Amino acid sequence: MFEALQTGQKITREAFDQVADSLRSELLELQKRLKDASFPVLILFAGVDGAGKSETATLLNEWLDPHGIFTRAYDKPSEEERLRPRLWRYWRDLPAKGQIGVLLSGWYSHPVLERVYDKGKRKDFEYRLDRIKAMETMLAEDGALILKFWMHLGKKAQKRQLKALEADPLQSWRIGPHAWRNYRHYDDFLEAAEIVIERTEGWMAIDGEDPRHRSLTVLNVLKERLARHLERKPDPKGTRAPASPMPTVLDRLDLSQKLDAGSDSRLWQEARAELAMASREANQRGIPLVLAFEGWDAAGKGGAIRRVTASMDVRHYDVVPIAAPSEEERAHHYLWRFWRHLPRDGRVAIFDRSWYGRVLVERVEGFASTAEWSRAYGEIRDFEEQLHHHGALLAKFWIHISPDEQYRRFKEREETPYKQWKLTE
Amino acid sequence: MFEALQTGQKITREAFDQVADSLRSELLELQKRLKDASFPVLILFAGVDGAGKSETATLLNEWLDPHGIFTRAYDKPSEEERLRPRLWRYWRDLPAKGQIGVLLSGWYSHPVLERVYDKGKRKDFEYRLDRIKAMETMLAEDGALILKFWMHLGKKAQKRQLKALEADPLQSWRIGPHAWRNYRHYDDFLEAAEIVIERTEGWMAIDGEDPRHRSLTVLNVLKERLARHLERKPDPKGTRAPASPMPTVLDRLDLSQKLDAGSDSRLWQEARAELAMASREANQRGIPLVLAFEGWDAAGKGGAIRRVTASMDVRHYDVVPIAAPSEEERAHHYLWRFWRHLPRDGRVAIFDRSWYGRVLVERVEGFASTAEWSRAYGEIRDFEEQLHHHGALLAKFWIHISPDEQYRRFKEREETPYKQWKLTE
Numbered sequence: 001m002f003e004a005l006q007t008g009q010k011i012t013r014e015a016f017d018q019v020a021d022s023l024r025s026e027l028l029e030l031q032k033r034l035k036d037a038s039f040p041v042l043i044l045f046a047g048v049d050g051a052g053k054s055e056t057a058t059l060l061n062e063w064l065d066p067h068g069i070f071t072r073a074y075d076k077p078s079e080e081e082r083l084r085p086r087l088w089r090y091w092r093d094l095p096a097k098g099q100i101g102v103l104l105s106g107w108y109s110h111p112v113l114e115r116v117y118d119k120g121k122r123k124d125f126e127y128r129l130d131r132i133k134a135m136e137t138m139l140a141e142d143g144a145l146i147l148k149f150w151m152h153l154g155k156k157a158q159k160r161q162l163k164a165l166e167a168d169p170l171q172s173w174r175i176g177p178h179a180w181r182n183y184r185h186y187d188d189f190l191e192a193a194e195i196v197i198e199r200t201e202g203w204m205a206i207d208g209e210d211p212r213h214r215s216l217t218v219l220n221v222l223k224e225r226l227a228r229h230l231e232r233k234p235d236p237k238g239t240r241a242p243a244s245p246m247p248t249v250l251d252r253l254d255l256s257q258k259l260d261a262g263s264d265s266r267l268w269q270e271a272r273a274e275l276a277m278a279s280r281e282a283n284q285r286g287i288p289l290v291l292a293f294e295g296w297d298a299a300g301k302g303g304a305i306r307r308v309t310a311s312m313d314v315r316h317y318d319v320v321p322i323a324a325p326s327e328e329e330r331a332h333h334y335l336w337r338f339w340r341h342l343p344r345d346g347r348v349a350i351f352d353r354s355w356y357g358r359v360l361v362e363r364v365e366g367f368a369s370t371a372e373w374s375r376a377y378g379e380i381r382d383f384e385e386q387l388h389h390h391g392a393l394l395a396k397f398w399i400h401i402s403p404d405e406q407y408r409r410f411k412e413r414e415e416t417p418y419k420q421w422k423l424t425e
Numbered sequence: 426m427f428e429a430l431q432t433g434q435k436i437t438r439e440a441f442d443q444v445a446d447s448l449r450s451e452l453l454e455l456q457k458r459l460k461d462a463s464f465p466v467l468i469l470f471a472g473v474d475g476a477g478k479s480e481t482a483t484l485l486n487e488w489l490d491p492h493g494i495f496t497r498a499y500d501k502p503s504e505e506e507r508l509r510p511r512l513w514r515y516w517r518d519l520p521a522k523g524q525i526g527v528l529l530s531g532w533y534s535h536p537v538l539e540r541v542y543d544k545g546k547r548k549d550f551e552y553r554l555d556r557i558k559a560m561e562t563m564l565a566e567d568g569a570l571i572l573k574f575w576m577h578l579g580k581k582a583q584k585r586q587l588k589a590l591e592a593d594p595l596q597s598w599r600i601g602p603h604a605w606r607n608y609r610h611y612d613d614f615l616e617a618a619e620i621v622i623e624r625t626e627g628w629m630a631i632d633g634e635d636p637r638h639r640s641l642t643v644l645n646v647l648k649e650r651l652a653r654h655l656e657r658k659p660d661p662k663g664t665r666a667p668a669s670p671m672p673t674v675l676d677r678l679d680l681s682q683k684l685d686a687g688s689d690s691r692l693w694q695e696a697r698a699e700l701a702m703a704s705r706e707a708n709q710r711g712i713p714l715v716l717a718f719e720g721w722d723a724a725g726k727g728g729a730i731r732r733v734t735a736s737m738d739v740r741h742y743d744v745v746p747i748a749a750p751s752e753e754e755r756a757h758h759y760l761w762r763f764w765r766h767l768p769r770d771g772r773v774a775i776f777d778r779s780w781y782g783r784v785l786v787e788r789v790e791g792f793a794s795t796a797e798w799s800r801a802y803g804e805i806r807d808f809e810e811q812l813h814h815h816g817a818l819l820a821k822f823w824i825h826i827s828p829d830e831q832y833r834r835f836k837e838r839e840e841t842p843y844k845q846w847k848l849t850e
Contacts, residue, residue, distance in 0.1 A: 024843040032846060054739050062731055065846055066746050066777065073740040079504035104739055170694040173701040176738075269595040276598040306487055313601075314479050314529055315498040321491050327752050352491065418449040421457060421490055 002152055002190070005205045011212040023219055024063050030226045031064050031100070037230060039143035040095040040332075043102045043222070046109065046196075047151030048189070049179045050161035051208025056151070056218050057102045063219075064100070073104035083286075083344035085390040086110070086128070087135060091339035094139070096331035107132050108196055115195075116188045125192070126199060133200045134382045141375055142333045145229045149218055150197065151208040155186045161209075250400050263307075275311040279348065283316050286345040288392040292354035295399030298409040298422070304399060305350055317348035322357060334358055334368075334376075335383055342387075354396075355380055427577055427615070430630045436637040448644055449488050455651045456489050456525070462655060464568035465520040465757075468527045468647070471534065471621075472576030473614070474604045475586035476633025481576070481643050482527045488644075489525070498529035508711075508769035510815040511535070511553070512560060516764035519564070521756035532557050533621055540620075541613045550617070551624060558625045559807045566800060567758045570654045574643055575622065576633040580611045586634075675825050688732075700736040704773065708741050711770040713817040717779035720824030723834040723847070729824060730775055742773035747782060759783055759793075759801075760808055770816070779821075780805055 034041065043060070045053040057071050072093050081089045087107065095101030111128040114120040140146055153161060162179055165171045182189065197203045204221060206214050261267045282289060291308070293301045309317060320341045329337045335355060343349040358376040362368035368376070387394050401409070413419040459466065468485070470478040482496050497518050506514045512532065520526030536553040539545040565571055578586060587604055590596045607614065622628045629646060631639050686692045707714060716733070718726040734742060745766045754762045760780060768774040783801040787793040793801070812819050826834070838844040 021843055025845075028843055028846045057739065058731075058735060061734075063843075066727060066744065067748055070744070071739055073738075075740045170691070170698045173698050173705070266595070273595045273598050280598070302491060306483075309486075310483060313498075314482065314496055315500045319491065319495070323492055416446075418446055418453055418488075420450075421453045 002193075002205060005152060005207055007152075007154065007157070007207045007209060009207060009213050010210045011216055013212065016212040016216065019216070023216075023223065027063060027219065027223055027226075028065065030223065030230065031068055033230055034100070034226065035068060035098045038097050038234065039145060039229065040097050040139075041100040041226065041229075042095065042139070042144055042146045043100065044106050044108070044146070044148045045102070045104055045151060046106070046112075046148070047193075047206075048153045048158055048186075048208065049176075049182050050158055050165065051151035051153045051206075052211060052214050053104055053151050055211065056149075056215055057104055059215055060100075060102060060219075060222075068098065069100040069102065070095070071102040071104065072106075074106060074109060077110070080344060083346075084288075084342050085386045085392075087131065087386065088339060088342055090135075091336060094332060094336060096328065097143075098331070107135075108200075112189070112192045112196065115192045116185050122195075125195065129196060129199045131382070131386060134379075136200065136202075138335070138375075138379050138382070139333055141371075143234075144333075145225060146202060147222060147225060148203045149221075150193065150203050150205045151214065152205050153208045157209050158183055158186065250398075253400055255400070255402055255405070268307075272307075272311040275308070279312045279316065282348075282393070283313070283346045288343045288345050288390075289317075289348040290343065290387055290392050290394045291348065291350045292356070292394070292396045293350070293352055293399065294354060294356050294360070294397070296401055296406055298406055298413070299399040299401045301352055301399055304397065305352055308350065312348060316346070317350060318343070319350045319352060322351060322353035334362075335379065338383070343392075345391075355383065356396075427618075427630060430577060430632055432577075432579065432582070432632045432634060434632060434638050435635045436641055438637070441637040441641065444641070448641075448648065452488060452644065452648055452651075453490065455648065455655065456493055458655055459525070459651065460493060460523045463522050463659065464570060464654065465522050466525040466651065466654075467520065467564070467569055467571045468525065469531050469533070469571070469573045470527070470529055470576060471531070471537075471573070472618075472631075473578045473583055473611075473633065474601075474607050475583055475590065476576035476578045476631075477636060477639050478529055478576050480636065481574075481640055482529055484640055485525075485527060485644075485647075493523065494525040494527065495520070496527040496529065497531075499531060499534060502535070505769060508771075509713075509767050510811045510817075512556065512811065513764060513767055515560075516761060519757060519761060521753065522568075523756070532560075533625075537614070537617045537621065540617045541610050547620075550620065554621060554624045556807070556811060559804075561625065561627075563760070563800075563804050563807070564758055566796075568659075569758075570650060571627060572647060572650060573628045574646075575618065575628050575630045576639065577630050578633045582634050583608055583611065675823075678825055680825070680827055680830070693732075697732075697736040700733070704737045704741065707773075707818070708738070708771045713768045713770050713815075714742075714773040715768065715776070715812055715817050715819045716773065717776045717781070717819070717821045718824065719779060719781050719785070719822070721826055721831055723831055723838070724824040724826045726777055726824055729822065730777055733775065737773060741771070742775060743768070744775045744777060747776060747778035759787075760804065763808070767812070768817075780808065781821075 043057075045057060047053060054073075061069060061071060074089065077086075077089065090103075090107050093101065093103075111120070111125055111132075115122075115125045136146055162175060162183060165174050197205075206217055208214050259267075279289070293305060295301050305319060309319065318341065322337075325334075325337065338351070338355045341349055341351075358368055358380070359373050363373040384394055410423060413423040468482075470482060472478060479498075486494060486496060499514065502511075502514065515528075515532050518526065518528075536545070536550055536557075540547075540550045561571055587600060587608060590599050622630075631642055633639050684692075704714070718730055720726050730744060734744065743766065747762075750759075750762065763776070763780045766774055766776075783793060783805070784798050788798040809819055835848060838848045
């Protein structure tokens with residue numbers, strides 16, 4: 001890819017100034033339209049030190065309305081970040097619909113550094129890139145505009161650039177302690193870059209030598225892609241899915257099973273003591289637990305969750321009730337709110353309803369389009385795969401009752417004063 | 426306080442069952458009304474191990490609608506928490522309006538443990554209690570209902586309780602490793618408790634010996650206080666404050682000072698290099714920086730901020746633009762959104778407009794009532810005092826221009842295409 005890149009192009013200050021004002025006005029106009037649009041914009045800068053990643057990000061921030069754009073740059077993961085799946089910190093920071101998020105040393109940086117310096121295995125590197133590609137696909141299918149710029153310099157050009165900055169006492173602070181170290185590994189970075197570009201999608205290589213040329217290229221790409229994206233037609237809304245007449249695994253479930261044992265019985269107390277001991281050990285060994293409860297209204301999800309939490313140290317778990325999404329949650333990919341609530345190592349997150357809502361209530365009620373709920377099965381598999389890979393224990397419970405039993409319980413709720421609040425239209 | 430507490434009262438299972446259902450219905454009814462009310466409820470449990478703190482919290486969660494109540498319990502501060510002012514983690518978790526937050530080992534726990542085990546100085550202990558009292562006052566004045574239960578057991582009763590639990594193999598898991606250690610320091614805890622109760626406000630002491638008696642007492646207090654709080658009249662809305670004719674410090678400012686130096690000049694480059702070096706050192710030494718920019722529209726806050734950030738490593742700072750509050754922010758105390766964005770040690774938070782909005786735009790436009798903006802001066806002092814105490818560098822800039830200059834700049838914006846977005850009605 002880089003061999004084919006035309007390098008050495010320059011733009012004079014006069015030529016730049018001639019187009020700058022009108023380009024800026026156009027970008028601001030597009031940003032204004034973006035505010036009411038239903039998608040976010042993600043701009044990723046990766047590439048070589050000295051090729052203008054942070055300078056271009058700074059220019060973007062200077063030119064655009066600061067209330068609609070933010071920049072994040074990532075260092076080594078902090079404790080909170082290390083104790084969760086790798087992509088957690090990027091999910092946390094994703095821009096909402098109508099916003100532009102600029103990422104420096106974003107999700108590609110850490111895998112590349114690991115590959116270059118810790119001699120990370122090619123297989124692990126590719127595994128991480130595949131997860132990243134899956135995330136980008138997911139966001140793009142949800143409507144996001146993702147622009148990925150690889151800022152490039154040839155080996156000699158990088159050396160020249162670093163020397164020039166270093167020689168100037170007023171500029172030398174720009175050279176971080178890692179710049180020369182990275183330069184000495186130029187060829188390793190190049191190898192890693194080629195793998196990244198081949199294995200993931202949508203990269204644009206930018207010649208980073210001339211500041212005005214690289215800025216203008218990036219800004220023009222942003223302008224054209226954003227204008228085109230704003231013209232797209234939204235997906236058709238979903239329609240209520242027809243009921244399937246096929247027998248399911250639930251039909252074969254024996255619903256006549258009973259257990260006669262009150263909550264003070266020895267059976268319960270033993271089970272509770274065992275769970276208490278096991279969950280304390282999981283906490284000490286740093287194993288995160290993710291429990292998801294799904295099932296019919298009145299099936300007893302809440303009761304089951306209370307039996308579980310009664311055996312756990314209240315400092316270790318969070319119960320996350322999933323109701324209709326908030327304004328902020330609606331402005332993100334539907335998986336965003338589940339990523340936000342992932343437990344750190346040693347802690348427990350109990351989801352009272354879960355990400356499966358996408359293929360249950362949202363599918364049935366037509367809140368998600370057919371395309372949306374269809375691709376959700378794969379997205380969920382990928383999400384859970386990352387939990388597993390990180391070392392989490394994931395347990396998913398479907399609590400089932402028959403329609404007759406559900407009707408009986410609704411009636412009972414109607415008649416019991418302290419249960420009436422549970423029964424809505 | 427504890428000598429006066431009537432102990433040894435018991436309630437039979439029959440008596441409890443007789444009132445339970447109707448009490449539960451009443452609490453659910455109140456919780457329903459709370460959802461549309463404009464205040465949150467905070468329930469704090471503190472006191473002796475074995476006196477039923479977590480059992481009572483569990484009962485509350487069982488009885489009420491889980492979508493409107495959550496429980497948090499605090500362990501030793503995590504890395505993220507240690508790197509910020511002490512009250513940061515509690516601010517982060519505060520319930521929104523309409524919600525009930527139950528806190529176990531809440532903000533009193535850490536100071537008490539430090540006092541008992543690390544022989545914390547009385548002066549430091551009292552300093553922390555004073556900060557806590559200031560926070561509680563602030564929240565209460567903002568409308569919050571705060572209920573504080575001190576669950577008490579005499580020394581002999583605690584020993585009996587711990588022995589009974591320990592002897593039962595099905596209950597012994599309830600005794601954490603610290604219970605007996607805490608018991609041996611019973612008298613030290615009692616001394617600390619007396620200081621807490623004397624120096625802060627609103628504690629109710631509960632005899633923790635009989636589970637049904639203590640539950641009923643707590644639930645009845647909650648019922649009565651919540652019912653009363655729901656009847657309160659809201660504060661009258663603010664009116665626009667009249668302009669003050671007094672000369673201010675701003676009138677005496679010499680607005681004719683000029684600096685003729687473009688952004689490429691040596692002067693600028695030197696200043697930028699110096700700031701770059703200093704901010705890198707602050708990062709390495711773990712000093713957090715909080716910068717607040719205030720001033721007239723078109724005074725140049727944005728430009729000043731960009732000059733600052735151009736000298737800093739983008740991984741180290743966040744610019745926090747403060748516009749009209751979001752739905753979530755409006756549902757909390759006005760300082761909540763600033764607490765959320767406090768930088769961790771070594772990082773920089775740059776506020777483009779700040780908490781001073783409470784006594785500027787909100788005062789002038791009448792968004793805050795007279796009582797609200799009047800007490801904000803003290804609240805802001807307390808907030809900044811905590812930043813200072815934690816070791817943060819706080820710098821506040823007021824960027825001033827004359828009304829004529831402001832008018833001139835508005836006109837200029839009107840005529841410059843890429844500046845028009847900045848000019849609103």
